[in-house]
Amino acid sequence: MSDHTDERPRDARDHTDDADRSVRPDGGTAAGADDVTLDPWGSSTVADYRKLFEQFGIEEFDEVLPDVPTPHYLMRRGVIFGHREYRRVLEAMANDDPAAVLSGFMPTGDPHIGHKLVFDEIIWHQRQGLDAYALIADLEAHAARGLSWAEIDEHARDYLLSLLALGFDPEEGELYRQSENRPLQDLAFELGVKANYSELQAIYGFDGETDVSHMQSVVTQMADICYPQLDEPKPTVIPVGPDQDPHVRLSRDLASRMRFFGVTEAYASFEVDEAERAVVANAYEALAERAADHDDGTVRCLDAAVLVEEGIEAVDFDDRPRMDQYEAGDSGSDDPEARAAAKLANAGMEPLRPRVRFLDRNATPEAFAALVEAVDGEKRVFDEHVDAFDLTHDEAESLAQDVEVDNGGYGFVPPSSIYHRFMTGLTGGKMSSSIPASHISLLDDPAEGYDKVKSATTGGRETAELQRELGGEADDCPVYELYAYLLAQDDDDLTREVYEECVGGERLCGGCKEQAAELMREFLEDHQEKRAEAEELLDSLDVELESSRR
Ligand code: TRP
């Protein structure tokens, strides 16, 4: 992820009657919030996290939270607010099936407390038994940010030390630098075959001035995200800030474009889009029972065309219209009903029957033949697809994946993701690595960390008197956020206490900041001690710390 450069949302809700709110620094927005822009290389601002659900289809983390066995505090407190298909990973976790976690870091500056969120997410998943990967996005830092290899080396070391100090187990997990990982670069090349310039332009706003290496860093990140699946397909979760969501979406697309077979549902030999399929499915449902009572026993496409065009009363199995005289629908229409009717009429006396369809996307002839062979039960084989009448969609999906893997394909599972909120800067506004006072680096001197917290902006009132009367605005307070995101660690009681005392007017900012500053000093002391201890471990690892590039 990039800098945690964002304004935190304001909470427009009333918290007094919502006990759970006390540990959750999340919420709604002030009226008139900006539109959401997600730019991996810009400074993304997310004024309203809820818009990410509507606009981009990120799902709410709350919806899966009850199924997380022992959720991390960042999950419990709503700091991790969104996901894409995280359920896939939870299922693998529950069944002890292979699964992985991966995230990457651009070594453009010191690792700071925003990065710590991601370190913690990786480590938590590793402790849940997932294969864990963390990478240094040095190709990206060089191409997209123009850093020299010497600068990159220095920062890379610092990221890795903090990750190890926080508990990443390098024996069980894998650390790598993009620039030194040849299989990764080979995968990037293959994925690049499936993406073109217009698409990158649409997603990232690239133009004629964008340099080629920057584009290459995009396919490299796509490869990072699929990298845990090089040996075998497995659900993979990518913990990132929402600014990285464009990358996640593209990687999910590319992963599926690489697949040998697509699996869809169909009712007859012709292809339908999703809206048309719904029309055909309804027609089939309505006619199947009636056909069962009839000698013919078969629903024909023509019957469904009549139903769609003229209604169910017009369907008469004994007196079908003459196919060569019956014209229905309009294949060029905007209306899916009209298009479906046209296709159905055109298929005429062909039986209408539900089936799963395997579409040949990238299969070798051998793989296609192997699939045909592997489909149990009744099937029909066409040039570029196979229809199976006795398989469920799930059975078909897993068969397609098995055949692909047996025949040399990757069988990629679309990667999942989880998203955390950006932290507010200590000086208010955005937390930015270019404004030292706005963030706390994991390398900051503990005394300096203490001082930064002491001078942080708060959600306090103008006077102590007002604070006692009205309570502080914990939801708008970077100091409260420090407790919730970092300082209270696993202690929900402390987080709740700070929140409730604050909004209840019992807590004043001076003492509150003193307590937070002290915790910050302790955290930095402890972390830096662990970093020093991790030096030796880092040097013993098989990760290149001095780039041979220049
Ligand atoms: N682009 C990310 C950033 O700006 C870094 C990154 C590279 C990454 N590869 C990744 C993040 C794979 C998650 C997964 O920080």
Ligand code: SF4
């Ligand atoms: Fe923030 Fe603490 Fe002041 Fe409340 S009392 S506004 S949490 S600094």
